[in-house]
Amino acid sequence: MTKTDPALLGILMLDTRFPRIPGDVGNPDTWLFPVRYAIVPGATPQAVVCEDPEPFVRAFVTAGEELVSQGCRGIATTCGFLSLIRPRLARELGVPVAASALEQAGQIQATLGPGKRIGILTISGPSLTPEHLSVAGVPQDAEVQGVEETAFAHSILGNADTLDVPKARQDLTEAARKMVQDTPDIGAIILECTNMVPYAPDIARATGRPVYSIYSYLNWFHESLAPRGFTSQGHAANRPQKRGC
Numbered sequence: 001m002t003k004t005d006p007a008l009l010g011i012l013m014l015d016t017r018f019p020r021i022p023g024d025v026g027n028p029d030t031w032l033f034p035v036r037y038a039i040v041p042g043a044t045p046q047a048v049v050c051e052d053p054e055p056f057v058r059a060f061v062t063a064g065e066e067l068v069s070q071g072c073r074g075i076a077t078t079c080g081f082l083s084l085i086r087p088r089l090a091r092e093l094g095v096p097v098a099a100s101a102l103e104q105a106g107q108i109q110a111t112l113g114p115g116k117r118i119g120i121l122t123i124s125g126p127s128l129t130p131e132h133l134s135v136a137g138v139p140q141d142a143e144v145q146g147v148e149e150t151a152f153a154h155s156i157l158g159n160a161d162t163l164d165v166p167k168a169r170q171d172l173t174e175a176a177r178k179m180v181q182d183t184p185d186i187g188a189i190i191l192e193c194t195n196m197v198p199y200a201p202d203i204a205r206a207t208g209r210p211v212y213s214i215y216s217y218l219n220w221f222h223e224s225l226a227p228r229g230f231t232s233q234g235h236a237a238n239r240p241q242k243r244g245c
Contacts, residue, residue, distance in 0.1 A: 007036040008225040009218065010067030012060055012077045014043050018155055019163045023198030025078050025214050030197070033222055036072055038063040045157050049081050049127050057085050061092045068093055074225045076218055080192035081127065083136040098221045101190055101214040102136035108188050108212055109139050116187030118142040119179050121172065121203070123153050123193040143186055145179040147171060156195050169199050176203045188212060 013026055020026040028035060040063050043056045060082075064075050075089065076098045086099035105118055112118075118139060122128045125146020133142065147153050152168035154160070180186050191200060191213040204211045 005034055005226075006071050007034040008071070008073045009033070009222050010036045010038065010064065010070070010072030010075045012063050012067070012075060012082075013037050013039045014045055014048060014078050015039055015041055016045060016159055017161050018159060018195075019161075020195075021163070021165060021198055023200075023215070025076075025194040025197065025218070030215065031218075031222075033226065036067055036070060038067050044159050045079070045123075046159065048079050049124050049157060053082065053085060057088060060085065060089060064089060064093045064097075068095055074098065074221060076214070076221065078194045078214075080122070080194060080214070081132060083132050086135065096221070096224075098217055100132075100136050100192070101194070101212060101217050102133065102138055102192055104212050104217050104220075105136060105138040105142065105190060108190065112187040116185055117183075119176075119183065119186035119189045119209070120144045121176055121179065121189060121191050121193070121196065122146050123156060123195075124148045128192065143179060143183045145175055147175045150175070152195075156193070165198075169202050172196060172199045173202045173206045177206045180207045180209060 011025065022029055024030060040056060040059045043059065047053070047056065067075060074096045075093055080100040080102055083100035083102050086097050089099065090097040102120070109118055120142055122144060125144055125148060128144055150171035151164055152171050155163045176189060186209060188210045189203065189207060189212065191197065191211065194214040197213045197215045200211045200213050
């Protein structure tokens with residue numbers, strides 16, 4: 001599938017003004033396939049992460065319905081905290097919904113060795129409640145590390161119009177490194193915040209752990225909406241020759 005094909009993935013955007021750099025879920029150049037966006041008015045990062053997303057549920061549904069009417073076969077969001085409303089979005093929209101990177105947790109845990117657990121890097125530790133984790137299917141023993149005191153968090157949650165990318169990279173890398181130093185049995189890291197994706201390579205190098213994010217999740221999700229086609233032409237010569245017994 002190319003970017004000239006119809007967009008099958010619709011992404012519900014928070015109402016933001018901070019820079020969406022390459023890698024950010026809200027930057028269309030992040031994706032190797034076409035996506036379609038819809039902004040949910042009033043649903044700022046502060047309102048969704050630190051307050052109550054409940055008043056915006058109907059607005060998310062309305063925006064999602066518009067994306068579905070435009071041909072989207074799956075819906076995603078741009079905030080990991082929206083795991084709380086994913087069941088209602090899926091029920092109302094009638095299509096699959098991938099709301100949060102946290103929803104990968106069960107699959108990730110299944111790949112880890114005995115005694116290993118998941119570490120979660122989140123934009124706000126105090127705001128990420130057991131309910132968020134439970135609805136997303138995150139194992140109870142997952143370690144959570146918040147970065148709410150960083151310049152990165154202040155820019156995103158404050159919906160600033162600037163973002164110090166080098167400082168954000170440093171802050172997030174240091175937070176992840178501290179998390180695995182304090183909890184050595186962490187076998188993999190999930191980036192709850194969709195705006196953390198640009199720093200995933202740095203975090204992986206700093207911690208030596210695989211790093212999962214909304215990017216890994218939506219690439220997997222989109223593959224089910226537009227499965228890659230295969231032909232036998234050009235491959236027959238690479239097949240092993242059958243041998244007799």
